[in-house]
Amino acid sequence: MLEVSKTMAEPDNILLEVKDLTMDFGGLRAVDSVSLNVCPGEIVALIGPNGAGKTTFFNCVTGMYKPTNGAVMVHPPEGKSQKINGFKSNRVTTIGMARTFQNIRLFKNMTVLENVMIGRHCRTTTSIIGAILRGSKTRRQERETVEISYDLLEKVGLVDVADEFAKNLPYGAQRRLEIARAMATDPFLLLLDEPAAGMNPQETKALDELIVRIRDTEKISILLIEHDMKLVMNISDRIYVMEYGKEIAQGSPMDIRNDPKVIKAYLGEDSDA
Amino acid sequence: MEYFLELSSSGLVRGSIYALIALGYTMVYGIIQLINFAHGEIYMIGAFVALIVSGVLTIYGFSGISILILAALIAVIYAAAYGYTLEKIAYRPLRNAPRLSPLISAIGMSLFLQNYVLLAQTPDFLRFPALIPDFEFMEPIAHIMGSPELVIVVTSAVSMVGLTVLIKYTRIGKAMRATQQDMTMARLVGVNVDNVISMTFIIGSVLAAIGGVLVGSYIGQINFYIGFMAGVKAFTAAVLGGIGNIPGAVLGALVLGLTEAYAAGYISSAYEDVFAFGVLVLILIFRPSGLLGKAVKQKV
Structure with missing residues (x-):
């Protein structure tokens, strides 16, 4: 029932378009030219080991940080496209992107x-x-x-x-x-930062149904950061993988599962997750 | 007994005035953890504007209660503009600075506004007309509580109830509470935090200006320095009640006002401040977070 969407082939319209996003903290490059798109009706996951820069990426997109470089473009279903780098969070939310946090x-x-x-x-x-x-x-x-x-x-x-x-x-x-x-x-896009963190298996299952239901009945697209691989593989249409601030892979859950770079960097050599 | 009632009435009046000013301190502190030392000056400016307006209106032949209402209205608008501007130029640029910086900025603004009024007006005490009319129905108990006292107590009570309702039930009130609890998150759910903070300063300034007009009319004279002592007392009241806590500010103000009145009446008016601050010291020793304040867990 949680079948992966088949409409994965290059969609012609995009909601959120992030191009070469870079975020420096002093000498530390936390996010290094990461590009990512979210299309209407998609559930997109952003995964990667701890400290890969996923939450920093979210903070840049939602206006909590002003990115050092790159562009965050939104193309709302209603209203005009605009570049939102450095907008205050309340403005970003008013445009139509809402987020949740890793710690509640x-x-x-x-x-x-x-x-x-x-x-x-x-x-x-x-x-x-x-x-x-x-x-x-x-x-x-x-x-x-x-x-x-x-x-x-x-x-x-x-x-x-x-x-x-x-x-x-x-x-x-x-x-x-x-x-x-x-x-x-x-919102037209919901950004969820580790929604399943600290949940037990039943709660996680209820959550993954809720997320799919939000996408299907509320017509809200989802971008989520998650460590629970079962949840990610279950519900995502596409997955982006980050490591040390860089984007190392993207694709369908099946591609990601079989990508040797991802397996090495993230899932561990012996993992069969 | 009658003497006791007289003192209580006078204490109640003082307490009501302190409360009007203390609410501004406590609201601002609750939202951005800033002690707005220039708040007393807003109260003083409110009184000055009312004095000037009432002078002009008297010349144009207005009388009695219409002067009071118009003067208060214009004073309130002026004070709101001052409060808004104060936040905008002195505190907003320092929003992300260490806590000491806006505090020093606040003290600077306080001195600036005092001296501005000193230069623009006069260092002398000015006579303030008694704008509050005498009501006949207060005649029988006028020796305990006259019309001005009644107006002050009622105005303060109405303002406080209004403020409580505003914060508890309205959209802007919810936004204020959300900002108070988590400013970043409030922004993320789409609350324009800057507007909410401006609004907090405006509401605080409006209450202070109402206090300024009432006190000017009650005491009968004002000068550029009245904001300082009133500010210190109101701040004391806010701390007494638990700073950041709105019912606390009112309770603290009443405790302070009554303490002063009884100390002045039964001991000596020279000692009223000693007792007022003595109560503060005692409460801070035995209940450091104030009468109604919650103990704040410091995040490390």
């Missing part, structure tokens, strides 16, 4: 529902004057925000705990809440 970063002292509602912030417009006057537009927007947020919680299975504080949720649920919050920003 929820707003711990807010409720589950409020965490998702915050994600709607960039899609709503109520000003402070509006909040005081509470006109019909404000009230309609607030109602919509609550409805959309409940809807998303339904999708990730957290409706029952909507009024709990985020910090009181079990680990797997916190992960799903992070994804729901990212989805609340109406």
Whole structure:
């Protein structure tokens, strides 16, 4: 049922186009001219050993770092293409790319529902004057925000705990809440940084179904960093492999599995993963 | 008993004023961990603007309550502009600098604004007209609590409730709490953190200006230096209640105001500051995070 998509042959449209991205920290080149594309309806994985520069790559794409060199281009389904190097993160999110973190970063002292509602912030417009006057537009927007947020919680299975504080949720649920919050920003691309980290096998399985469901029913493309090879091989359409800041391979899960460079660099000589 | 009630009323009034100013300190600290030492100056500027506006309006033949409302409104707009600009030029460029840099910048802005008003206006005390009218229904208890006192306490209470509702239930309030908890993440879910911080300064400045107008009218005179002591007291109140905590700032301000009033009334007005700061010292010894503050775990 988690069949690999067959539409892998050169797609004509691209959502995220990263060209020769380079990021230096002083004398250290953390990312060295990496290029990567994500197309509509794809699940793309970025893998590589610890310290390969995957998270740095994510940080460059989402505006947390300003890349030293190269271009991050977005081609949103609606709206114009633009180069987003050095845009602040909130602008990147407003354009339509949302991310989650390797270590969970929820707003711990807010409720589950409020965490998702915050994600709607960039899609709503109520000003402070509006909040005081509470006109019909404000009230309609607030109602919509609550409805959309409940809807998303339904999708990730957290409706029952909507009024709990985020910090009181079990680990797997916190992960799903992070994804729901990212989805609340109406992205066309979701960047997931090790979504399965620290999860047990059941949770991982539920997660991999959730990711595929987001792609299929919400029409959101996915770019993920992951170490859980089973998950990566299961759901990815294409895989990029990084090592020491460089891109060493890309291709379908089958190609990657059989690529001698990848096996040597990442999976280990004897691994049959 | 009556003497006690009088003192309580006076303490309540002081506390309400401290609270209006302390809220600005505590909100800003809560969001960007900066002690905005120039906040007291915003309060002083609010009072000056109200004085000037009320003078002009009196010449044009306005009277009573309309002067109070218009003067307060213009003072609030002025102060909001000052608060916004202050953040923009003195703190925003230092957002990623070590914590000491914006603090020094804040002290610099405080001195600058004091001296600016000193030069632009006058070093002398100026008479401030009693803008708050006397209500008849307060007549019977006027010796305990008069109309100005009532207006101050009610205005402060309404402002605080409004602020609490704003933070708890509105879109901008949620964005503020999100920014407070994790600024990077707030940006990543699409919150324009710079706007949220500007808004925090604006709200704080508005409250301070309201305080400035009320105090000017109540005390009857102002000068360029009133912001300093008010700022120190309000800061004390914010620390007393647990800095960064909004109900804490109000509670701290009331404790401080009442302590001062009782100390002045039962002992000697020369000792009111001694008692006010004595309470601060005691609370910091026994509850270092303040009355309602949570103990902060330092991340290493």
